[in-house]
Structure formats: structure tokens, C-alpha cells
Amino acid sequence: MQFELTKEFLEEVRDLVQAKDSEKIRATLDELYPADITSVLYELDGEECKYVFNILDKSLDAQILSYIDEDTRTKFLKNFESKEIAEMMEFVDSDDAADILNEQPLRTREEVIGFIENKEKAQNILDLLRYEENTAGAIMAKEFVVTNVNWNVKHCIEEIRNQTAILEKLYTVYVVDQNEALVGHVSLKKIILATDYTKLLEIAETDVIYVETWMKSEEVADIMQKYDLDSIPVVNVQKKLVGMVTIDDVVDIIKERQEMDRQAMAGITEDIEEDDSVWMLTRARLPWLLIGMVGGLTGASFIGLFEKNLTLIPAMAFFIPLITATGGNVGVQSSSIVVQSLANRTFFEKNLGHRLIKVLMVGLINGLVLALLVFLANITLGQPIKLAFVVSIALLSVVMLASVMGTITPLVLDNFGINPAVASGPFITTTNDLLGLGVYFSVASMLYSL
């Protein structure tokens, strides 16, 4: 039952497209789910895609459009006139339409909205475009079933029948009063089990958890997860019901946050993918490399201060990578544990003092184990005992310091509204490199001057 895109199948489709055999293309693709047609289109070039698109039903095109990833979609839609895009928009939910139009240049966006024949939909899309990105208002759907507090089940079912054509998925029915203010919601299950003349208010859940348009989408996702909700109503400042966020939006938000965190940890400054151009990939990677470079040059100048020591004891240089790498590893470990805590925020902030005491204890144990092993290794390898002491003391200090830095940095960043995951990236390794060098050479100066 599940479709596997094979080379043979793809060849077949390509041949049909080349032969412009529209009948056969339609018959072949009709057997697939829209998501699978999308994966076929990914493998065709722009011209071929456009040809297939024109053959398929506009409603199918619209579904495919909402499956395509953002970058590809932007490129792809360049092949179409605003009027053609508008036709497709008639078949997608207004929140998807708003997303798609948001990716277009301003002019195309306005033209498309002008061409949309369903004026209510055009208005809905315009409404959604008004909200700031990543707020409940921007991600909510405008398509949902609204019923009045005075209606009975029969009336409600008629309303579902009227609105059902525009509804991709039906989760719950919302109940509002004369002022369009949210009163409650009724699950489909309750509607099925009630008799025709039951008043909606009798079966409605009136203790509703809702969010407001201005709330951050991450906050919406957190609330929906906390209360285990499939959908949540969105109200405006006048408490009027204006939209609904569903759990598939939550999935998108979580995945987006995940990619942002991964990029922050990897020191990548833009949302890039392997498919992007060499130029985009370079631009996304260079900034953190430059910061690392400045750190490296600062480190070089710093070591330069100890040139005399190095001339006397060249073996000191041997352990520079050990010290810096350990500092980096410990820093990333500590910060990522804090980042995880911040992501699963509970109500009471953990006490900074407790956090530090704990992380210092863990650092102490890890540091002692490493310092001891390295000491033994150095003695075994025949390094002078004084150098072995310097290295192990520096190592222990670096582990403790990096633990503290790794714990404090994400908390500080978070406090300033910066993604704390940045602290687990090149930032912490660069800082800890410098810190490590400072500790190492200071310890060395002290011990050798004894």
C-alpha cells in the first residue's frame, strides 16, 4: 500500500511527460497520494513540473503545493502567473495560503489576493498576513465551525454540512455568544451521541483553554502539549474567536525549533539545507568561523606572551590541544544540559546557586578522574614530574571553569532573549579555548617560578 518511488516509475513518468501524454499521466498519478505525487515532482525539472501541474486538478495542485518545502515552492511558483496562483489558493486553507503568499514578493502577493474570487477567503488571508511572524495569529487557521450558544445539535449539524466543503479536517466545534466571544467547544463525539434537539450549551465544555493572537507560537505549542490538546481556539483582544491552532502546527513548531537549535549548536547563522547554493552555504557558515578565527588569533597573541617559557620548556606546547579540547567538550556538555532544562521549563526557576554547586561537583569528579589519568600517562610517557603537575592542575581547573561557564552562558543568553542553544555552539568552544590557555599558562608560570 505504501508507495516507493523507483527509478523505473520515474523514468515512466518522464517519458510520458516528454510525450505529452496527458491522459496517461493523469491516470498514472491519480493512483498516488498527493504527498507521493509531490515526491515525484521533486525529481522533475521546472518545465516538466509545470506541465504536470497544468494537467492535474486545481484542488490536487493546491494540496501538492502545501506539501512542497518552502524553498522549492518559491522557485516553483515563479513559473506561474498571479492569476494561476490565485486559482490554486481557492483550494488551500487560508493559513496555508497566507504561508505561501508570505514567501512571495510583495507585488505577487497583492496581485494574487486581488485575483482570488472567494472574497471571504481573500479577507481571511489578508487578516492572517497582518499578524507578526511566529505568533498565534500568524499560524492559526481561519477555517473552523462556529456555532451559536442558542443553537441545538440539529442546527449545528447543518452548519457543519454548510462549512464542511472548506474544512480539510474537523477537530471540534466552537460555541460563541452574540458578540462572537468564545463560550465553549463541543467535541464531534458528543455531537454524534446527542439527540437532535439537545442544546449545544448542555453538551459544550465551557471551561476552555485558549490563546490570544499576539502570543508566541512556541508558547502556543507549549500550552497545547501541557494540556494535551488537539486544537486550541485563538481569540483577539476583545476575546472574539478569530482562529484555531491544530496539533499539526505544533509538530511544525517543534521541528522548526529543533532545526534552529541544531544550527545554533553547529554555528550556522541561517536556515540552510544541503541543497542550497554554495554561496548561501558559505554565507551561513563564515560568520562563526570568523569569530573562531578572532578567538584563535587572540589565543595566539596570548601564548605569545609566554614565548620565553615555551623556549625553555617546548613540551608545554604539547598539551595545548588537550587543554583546549577538554574545556570545549565540558563547556558544550554543561550548556546543553541547561539548554534542555530551559526547553522543558517548569514553573519555578531553578536556583542559580544550586545549579552551580551541582555542576561544580560533577566537574570536580570528572576533572579529578581526567587529571589523575593524564598525570599517570605523563609519568609513564616520561614527561618531567613538574610538567605533569602543571598539566593536571590546569586540566582540573579548566574542567571546573568550563562547567561554570557552560552553565551560566545559556542562562544569560536566555535572559536577554537570545536562543540559549547558541551557548552550546562555537561560542562556548572559542571562549573556553581562551579560558583554557589562560589557566594553563598561568598555572605553568606559577609552578615553574616556585
Place this chain on the structure above:
Amino acid sequence: MQFELTKEFLEEVRDLVQAKDSEKIRATLDELYPADITSVLYELDGEECKYVFNILDKSLDAQILSYIDEDTRTKFLKNFESKEIAEMMEFVDSDDAADILNEQPLRTREEVIGFIENKEKAQNILDLLRYEENTAGAIMAKEFVVTNVNWNVKHCIEEIRNQTAILEKLYTVYVVDQNEALVGHVSLKKIILATDYTKLLEIAETDVIYVETWMKSEEVADIMQKYDLDSIPVVNVQKKLVGMVTIDDVVDIIKERQEMDRQAMAGITEDIEEDDSVWMLTRARLPWLLIGMVGGLTGASFIGLFEKNLTLIPAMAFFIPLITATGGNVGVQSSSIVVQSLANRTFFEKNLGHRLIKVLMVGLINGLVLALLVFLANITLGQPIKLAFVVSIALLSVVMLASVMGTITPLVLDNFGINPAVASGPFITTTNDLLGLGVYFSVASMLYSL
């Protein structure tokens, strides 16, 4: 409407618990959602929690239990007898019950199942416990509405009425034939809109996407996301319908994968949280630190081979951190881009050659920019021109090499069934440190011997 846990409220609850005023505790907590009661309980100690638990309804207890995180729950349930746990299990879905019991020692698990009065539920839980962790069978719910292919809508609604008590959420109704084999599914929307005597088969969608019990839960999540499904039926090898996976399971799977990736990138070997004991935190962190240590000591021995060069040109040591840090940063960037590609796997594997050519081009541009800037900085800072050349050539080579390593490593790991995110962790930085040192000192030996 949203509950904020304040210090005052918590004090109040604590005082009531101390005073054993069960009436007032029940009245106070009854106004809260189960998720909010859970966050109150997090702030009480074991004894206090147990007292509150005994006061509340068993069904509420059961809901709270499914909200608590795994670690806390395991600790918490130690306060209860198997018989008491069994009573709570009557009120949770069998998949949640199986999760909870899986966390218990084998003996408690068997005792609890023995005490469960609803024998069908006990059997369902036993069924679920049979499946390997992280498979569709282990995560599926056994509570769903099954109807027969010959029924009409009226009969179906009666069945919903019968089963509804045990159903937390109703997504869709499944249709099976005489052999319990899956035939199709009907959305609640269609049931509402159909007349009583419509045959289910007429309104059922018979082209169903399903998964099999043995499939990996990540695969299930991918399929549900790809086809944009709220729920998916699970069949066994005989194609009998045995369960259902819902989109909130997908949310859990995505979040789990996210935490695993973060841990892999940070070099943490176990699933730990800031709350865990110092011992657990140490145990999770030490292994990668030890690997880093071995890397550092190897690096030390390697630099030792060039002790003579260092004695002659101590300034060579200055740039060790720059070289190793840049290699590490580039390696992590490259690998995390590949890891992201692997996570959003398309049908056709990207060609390794293309991947490498692209990453080498990006590496070349980044490397040239860095090498040039570092060269200028070194000349400005008055380093000898020969050393400036050595550093910049080494830097460019390291960037290129680290790009290739960072691209190949996750692909190789993935090929061996290891989480490719490991490649973005201490693994890549340790390897690249050694690689960087190798390149740096080789280039130096060559250029200085000219």
C-alpha cells in the same frame, strides 16, 4: 483562564496538606486542570504527594500519572502498593498503562497486571508489553472504535456509545471485515453528515495508509507526517487491525529524537536531566571526556615528534589553538548539515560525489577567506612571513579536510545504524584536532625544510 503556579498558592496547598484538611484540598484542586495539579505535585515531597493522591478521585490520579515525567513517576510509584497502582491503571489507556508498567520492576509489573479487574484491559496491556520498545506495536493504543463492514451508521453510533467511556479521544472509526482485517476508516465528520441507514462501506475511505506492528516508531512518525495524518491504524502480520497510533505519539517521538540528537552533539551518553544525581550526570559525561583525553594525549605525543622544530620556532605553538578550533568548527558545521539532510530524508539518496564536490567548494571559499585574513593579521602583528605562510596554508587545508570528514562521518555512521548526530559531537572535534595538528606540522616541516 490560564493557571499560574504562585508561591502563595503553593504555600496554601502545603498548609492544607499539613493540616490534613482533605475537604479544602479537594475543593482547591478541583478548580485546576490535571496538568496544573501535576505541576503543584512536582513541588511537594513524596509523603505530601501520596496524601493528595489518596484524596483525589482515582480517575484524576490516573490522568495526573500520565502527565508526570518518567523519572519522577518511577520514584513516586514506589510509595504505592501494586493493588493501588492497579486501581489507577483502570483509568488510563492501555498504551499509557504499558508505558508506566514498563518503568516498574518486573515483579511489580506482574503483580499490578494480576490486580487489574478489567480482564480485557489486562490482556491489552500484556499484548503491548510483548512488543519491542520503539516499534509501532509498543506505542500504539488499543482503545479505538472498530466497526464491521456490514454495519450501517446507526449501528456504528451505538458502538461509539458503548466504547466511548474508555476512549480518551476519538479520531476516526475503523472498519474491518469478518476476519478482523482492516478494510477502511470513516471520519467522525462523515458519520455526522450521513443518515442512520447509510452503509458504512459507502462513506468509508478504503484506501488506507497503515503501518505494521514491527515497524520502528520513527518510521511511523515519518509516514504520518508525510501524509499529514492525525492517526494511523496498526496491523499485525496477518493484516488484522490491532491498534492505532495518534499524532500526540508523533509529537513525543519527535521530541525524543530531538533530545537524543542534542545529547549526541553534546557528547553525553545517557538520557540525563539537570535534576539527576551527581553520579548519573558524571557517568553520562565522563566517557566522551575520556575519549577527548585520549585524543589530547595522542595529539601531545604527535606534537612531541616536532619538539626540535618548536625549539627553533616557538611561535609555531601560538597557532595550535587556531588550527584545531577551526577544524572543529568546520567539522561540526559540515556534519550537522548532513545530519539534517538525513533527518529529512527524501527518496533518492544524494550522490556522495556531488555532496563532496559541493562541500569542498564551500570549504575552499571559507578556507580562502580565513587564510587570507589570518595571513594579513600575522603580517600586521609582525610574524615572520614564512610562518604566516605555514599557518595560512595549514588553515586552508584543515578547512577542506574537516569539510570532507564532517560530510563523510555522519554518512558512514548512519550506514552502520549509529545515530549520525554523534558525528557532530566530540567525535568530530577530537578527530579534527588530530587531523589539524597533522596538517599543520607537516606543512611546517615541508616549508621550513625548503
